[in-house]
Amino acid sequence: xxxxxxxxxxxxxxxxxxxxxxxxxxxxxxxxxxxxxxxxxxxxxxxxxxxxxxxxxxxxxxxxxxxxxxxxxxxxxxxxxxxxxxxxxxxxxxxxxxxxxxxxxxxxxxxxxxxxxxxxxxxxxxxxxxxxxxxxxxxxxxxxxxxxxxxxxxx
Amino acid sequence: xxxxxxxxxxxxxxxxxxxxxxxxxxxxxxxxxxxxxxxxxxxxxxxx
Numbered sequence: 001x002x003x004x005x006x007x008x009x010x011x012x013x014x015x016x017x018x019x020x021x022x023x024x025x026x027x028x029x030x031x032x033x034x035x036x037x038x039x040x041x042x043x044x045x046x047x048x049x050x051x052x053x054x055x056x057x058x059x060x061x062x063x064x065x066x067x068x069x070x071x072x073x074x075x076x077x078x079x080x081x082x083x084x085x086x087x088x089x090x091x092x093x094x095x096x097x098x099x100x101x102x103x104x105x106x107x108x109x110x111x112x113x114x115x116x117x118x119x120x121x122x123x124x125x126x127x128x129x130x131x132x133x134x135x136x137x138x139x140x141x142x143x144x145x146x147x148x149x150x151x152x153x154x155x
Numbered sequence: 156x157x158x159x160x161x162x163x164x165x166x167x168x169x170x171x172x173x174x175x176x177x178x179x180x181x182x183x184x185x186x187x188x189x190x191x192x193x194x195x196x197x198x199x200x201x202x203x
Binding site for chain 2: 002003004005006007008009010011012014015016018019030035045047048049050051052053054055056066070073079081083135137139140147148150152
């Protein structure tokens, strides 16, 4: 999209290596970092205009701490684009009716999803961590059984 | 905080971002950020 100052971090060494190999021209911008640590590595910028979190928060035991840290890393009025699997009433009902619970909430998936958000719960969490919800978009499949939700929020 | 992180297995990176999430972000969300805006992908592992 033409942006020059793009950085990334992940707790996974192998994930960061994948990112570095995929984007060698900005390999120096990828860092191994624990999202629960508010202090970013000293050799990366400390404040950002936009932070993107795609399909991460559902893997975290402490999502509030993660969003508080993101708020801290954003400049004033900076933006957050957050995506996570969608879990609304109708989709939850279908999962139960179709006997897909074991597949969908699979406890055997190491490192898998441990938090399941609806629009209401993710909105509440964003509000509690200092964000204003600007936009909500469901994506994948048909409305209300969306695979994921894309949320735009502002500090 | 103690880090309880377990190394994630990336042998089969998920492709949901490519399939339907990134296109939505590109098509629908327009932030008019300057080209020198600082952008952070928080949890970028396995970017495909």
